[in-house]
Amino acid sequence: MNSSPDAAHAPDRVDWAAYDAVLFDLDGVLTPTAEVHMRAWADMFDDFLSGHGGGDTSAYTERDYFDHVDGKPRYDGVRDFLASRGIDLPEGSPDDAPEADTVCGLGNRKNDAFNAVLERDGVAPFPGSVALLDHLRGLGTRLAVVSSSANAPAVLEAAGLADRFETVVDGRVASEQGLPGKPAPDTFLRAGEICGASPGRAVVVEDAVSGVRAGAAGGFGLVVGVDRGAGHDVLTDAGAHVVVPDLADLVPAAGSDGSPA
Numbered sequence: 227m228n229s230s231p232d233a234a235h236a237p238d239r240v241d242w243a244a245y246d247a248v249l250f251d252l253d254g255v256l257t258p259t260a261e262v263h264m265r266a267w268a269d270m271f272d273d274f275l276s277g278h279g280g281g282d283t284s285a286y287t288e289r290d291y292f293d294h295v296d297g298k299p300r301y302d303g304v305r306d307f308l309a310s311r312g313i314d315l316p317e318g319s320p321d322d323a324p325e326a327d328t329v330c331g332l333g334n335r336k337n338d339a340f341n342a343v344l345e346r347d348g349v350a351p352f353p354g355s356v357a358l359l360d361h362l363r364g365l366g367t368r369l370a371v372v373s374s375s376a377n378a379p380a381v382l383e384a385a386g387l388a389d390r391f392e393t394v395v396d397g398r399v400a401s402e403q404g405l406p407g408k409p410a411p412d413t414f415l416r417a418g419e420i421c422g423a424s425p426g427r428a429v430v431v432e433d434a435v436s437g438v439r440a441g442a443a444g445g446f447g448l449v450v451g452v453d454r455g456a457g458h459d460v461l462t463d464a465g466a467h468v469v470v471p472d473l474a475d476l477v478p479a480a481g482s483d484g485s486p487a
C-alpha cells in the first residue's frame with residue numbers, strides 16, 4: 227500500500243494485486259447467515275432469561291449480540307454474554323443435552339435452532355461477495371475462510387462456495403489444533419500460513435468486531451470491515467482500515483487494474 231493510510235485504504239484504491247492471500251470470515255461476509263445466528267441466539271437467550279432467577283435478566287438485545295457474541299466461538303459467546311449479565315452457570319461439556327442450563331447446553335440449544343433454519347431455508351451467498359471472489363480468482367490470489375463456526379463447511383456447501391477456498395479454518399479445526407478463537411489472531415495467522423502469505427501480504431475481511439480485532443492484532447496488511455450492523459465507526463475503532471457496506475464496493479471496474487472485474 228502507499229504511504230497515506232486514508233488514500234491507500236479508500237475502497238476504490240484497494241490494490242488487490244499487492245496481496246498474496248485474502249482470508250474471509252464466512253457468516254455475514256460471504257453469506258447472510260450472521261442473521262440466522264443472530265436470530266437463533268436471540269430465541270435461545272430470550273427463552274433462557276425469561277426462566278432464570280439471578281443476575282440481570284432484562285431483555286436480550288441486538289446490541290448484546292454485537293458486543294458479546296458476534297463472531298466468537300459458540301461457547302465463548304455464551305460465556306461472555308452471561309458474564310456481562312452477572313450470571314454464572316456451570317461450563318458443562320459439549321455432550322450436554324440442549325436442555326441443560328450449562329454454558330455448553332445453551333450453546334447446543336442455539337446450534338440446534340441454527341441448523342433447523344439452515345436445513346429449512348438453505349442459503350444464497352451475497353452477490354457482491356461472489357463478485358469479489360470472482361475478481362480475486364482472476365488475479366490468482368489464494369483464498370481462505372476463517373470462521374469461528376463449526377458449521378462453516380455445511381454453510382459453504384449449502385451456498386455453493388465449498389470449492390472456492392484452499393483452506394477452511396473453522397471452529398472445529400481451531401479446537402482440534404488448540405488455536406484460540408477470535409478476537410485472538412491465531413486462526414487467521416494459521417490460514418495465512420497455509421496459503422503461504424505473511425501477515426503483511428494478506429487481507430482479512432470481517433463483519434464482526436471480534437474478527438476485526440483479530441485482524442488488527444495479527445498485523446495483517448489490510449483489514450476490511452463489512453458493516454452489516456456492527457457500525458462503521460465501531461469497526462474502524464476496532465482496527466479496520468476500510469469499511470464498506472458490501473464487498474461489491476471493492477471490486478475494481480473492469481480493466482481498471484489490468485484484470486477482468
Ligand SMILES: O=P(O)(O)OC[C@H]1O[C@@H](O)[C@H](O)[C@@H](O)[C@@H]1O
Nearest residue numbers: 253263296297300374375376377
Ligand atoms: O456455528 P457455531 O459453531 O455455533 O459458531 C458460532 C458463531 O459463528 C460465527 O461465524 C458467527 O458469526 C457468530 O456470531 C456465531 O455465534
